[in-house]
Amino acid sequence: SGTVAAPPAAAGPAASPHASACQRLQLSSVPDRLPCREAERASVRAFLEGGVRAGTAKSSLYLSGMPGTGKTATVREVLAGLRASAAAGELAPFDEVWVNALALSHPHQLYSTVWRALTTRNAAPARAAQLLEARFSAPSAGRRAVVLVVDELDCLVTRKQTVLYNLLDWPSRRHARLVVVGIANTMDLPERMLPRVHSRLGLARVVFQPYTRDQIRDIVCDRLSGLSVFRSDAVEMAARKVAALSGDVRRALHICRRAAELAAERAQGSVAGAGADAAEGGR
Ligand SMILES: Nc1ncnc2c1ncn2[C@@H]1O[C@H](COP(=O)(O)OP(=O)(O)O)[C@@H](O)[C@H]1O
Ligand SMILES: [Mg+2]
Structure with a gap:
């Protein structure tokens, strides 16, 4: 599928899984093949x-x-x-x-x-x-x-x-x-x-027809294939909520993207925290 990320350039740092997930969950990155349709x-x-x-x-x-x-x-x-x-x-x-x-x-x-x-x-x-x-x-x-x-x-x-x-x-x-x-x-x-x-x-x-819970889960999982950033029950829960409300897959993509962003921020925060600890320790 077209959502497979290009391998990171040898010199540059590899994108974090969370950053890749955010990118793939964007509405503007439409996969070449649409599952469930x-x-x-x-x-x-x-x-x-x-x-x-x-x-x-x-x-x-x-x-x-x-x-x-x-x-x-x-x-x-x-x-x-x-x-x-x-x-x-x-x-x-x-x-x-x-x-x-x-x-x-x-x-x-x-x-x-x-x-x-x-x-x-x-x-x-x-x-x-x-x-x-x-x-x-x-x-x-x-x-x-x-x-x-x-x-x-x-x-x-x-x-x-x-x-x-x-x-x-x-x-x-x-x-x-x-x-x-x-x-x-x-x-x-x-x-x-x-x-x-x-x-x-x-x-x-x-x-x-509006997407069902299972379809929403499959669409989100398809976009994330190869990345393990969410527990499967987390996607399942987002899919269930969205299916109950509207079946609008944009909401599910948005919720999961927001969750990945928060996780990325938290991960960065802890890296910064670790860096600060190390700096303090070195003083
Ligand atoms: N089956 C699907 N698989 C992957 N992404 C989908 C699928 N259906 C919709 N999307 C994504 O959801 C968003 C909304 O789809 P869109 O075609 O604009 O909906 P509509 O025209 O029915 O309002 C788009 O970003 C699209 O890429
Ligand atoms: Mg439209």
Whole structure:
């Protein structure tokens, strides 16, 4: 797994196990393989790979689950795998557009953002919506397929749901060559859309269930593999607490990271203490 630490440089001091543990438990150090999400990854991969091969997918893919259930990490991992397949010549090259809807000042900005990503040109939202509609409806010999991921999809909700509807409906345009993945924290976003809208979309869906206690333990232990910094019942306890509260693995990683930091500080403190003792003894 990608979390295996590089061997320490010969000259430098080896990082302490606690420091290595802190590093591996950071949210920013995402392992190359995500344990406990094999089924979800396989579904997302099958959908995207099929879409890229066909140059289109008849429906959009809707991923939902509570925060911290690995949705974003799973899609990133699948995209990295597809990119590698394309680089190896096993899959037609495709383009990727990743939009975090949280970062948009208004849902309508989605149009401008996607248009700019596809063409590097600027257009105001209403104009960009027209341009996108025209692009997806006109023949496009040789154009690459595009995988468009919209993360934090919940932020696109408006009273009339137009933005959400257009986004999820684009792939059905004749020449779209577009595969859309929406990632949401809300389970029932499609149901809360107007029924007319919902029924037309026929979304493919993958639900990310909250992690169970055992999964949280396995995820933390996987990141710590080869290091013995915690007693196994300590990780077990953190996993049990987090599973009971939310199943948000970020909390478990945070709790364990904090524990490793405290242990590191304590270890350093005792080293400093020993140094002071030695200095005193030498006086
Ligand atoms: N199965 C897993 N294995 C290892 N780390 C995970 C796993 N699931 C989530 N994480 C980590 O937890 C954090 C939150 O995951 P993320 O994909 O952002 O959740 P979501 O998008 O569902 O809110 C990330 O740092 C990610 O690396
Ligand atoms: Mg996310």
